[in-house]
Amino acid sequence: MKKPSDFAKELCRYFKVYLTSQRGCSPETIATYRQAFILFLEFMEKAQGKKPERIEMADFTIGTVNSYLDWLEKEKACSTSTRNLRLAVLRSFASFIRYDYPSHLEECMKVLSIKAKKNAKGDMVYLKLDGVKLLLEQPDLQTQSGRRDYLMMALMYSTGMRVSEVIGIRVKDLALSEPRTLKIYGKGSKVRFVPILKYVVKPLKAYLKETGLDSNDRMNELLFLNHLGTQFTRQGISHIISKYADMARTKEPRLIPESIGCHSIRHSTAMSLVNSGVDLIYIRDLLGHASVQTTEVYARADSEAKRKAIEAVAKDFVPNEHAFWETEKSIMKWLQELEGKNIL
Secondary structure: OOOHHHHHHHHHHHHHHHHHOOOOHHHHHHHHHHHHHHHHHHHHHOOOOOOOOHHHHOOOOOOHHHHHHHHHHHOOOHHHHHHHHHHHHHHHHHHHHHOHHHHHHHHHHHHHOOOOOOOOOOOOOOOHHHHHHHHHHOOOOHHHHHHHHHHHHHHHHHHHHHHHHOOEEEEEHOOOOOOOOOEEEEEEHOOEEEEEHHHHHHHHHHHHHHHHOOOHHHHOOOOOOOOOEOOHHHHHHHHHHHHHHHHHHHOOOOHOOOOOOOHHHHHHHHHHHHOOOOOOHHHHHHOOOOOOHHHHHHHHHHHHHHHHHHHHOOOOOOOOOOOOOHHHHHHHHHHHHOOOOOOO
């Protein structure tokens, strides 16, 4: 039997020892890292002609990594943010192995030097209150799956949870006696408690009773399961939200922007709180942000929306004006002649 390659051995050690034991990464983080390497192995086989079991550490070079990143964008149509995430995983691996392979240290340092690609940020996609109400009206409450979907989206909006946090909710994380709270396991295994709003309590209790999850011996079970009776995936919840968004858009297109996804619900929660005047510190704690600087993006987005609204109204009664340098040729000429002159 052929011995495993040095790359295979180091990859196994990276996942089993480093990520799990030394760093204590969450299952969600490990799943993200695993997907990055699954794609890397696919790239090596399809684009480089190297079967996974034949990849050696000598193949892990800056040239290979750069080619992999290009392949992700061209062949897999990955976004810039996804490309940067895959790069971060490979850089983490390079950092892990560089001390064990002195002969490969220089190449690892080159991989670590690869910069993340700049990502042009688009407008934040979120729903206003009318849009959220319309979205929550779409599930068919006459079916069990519809009641489940309504409750899932209602919890996401009322708590601002990430999709990974929704997937991991267990019955034991719910406290339905006063004060009603939900225990959420966030990024980096950080735990936070958020309030469960009153309008969610009744359907939540009904759902627990209907599914038999109100029994004491089922406290450790997941709150939400897919149609196969297994744990939801990120893609599964994204499909549900997209489905109801499409349904809602046919009724009121102006209320439901395009490209509504899981994170749009979280954005909607934050923007609703900002518009209501809630302090950023409380919003930070609710969303589980490490720093209030992350939360400030919602306050800036709110200011931008207000500025655009004022400009839209103002253009109806403010006359068109030209800047003076567009009509005063002497000013333009003066500016053109500034080069090489001391103007102080």
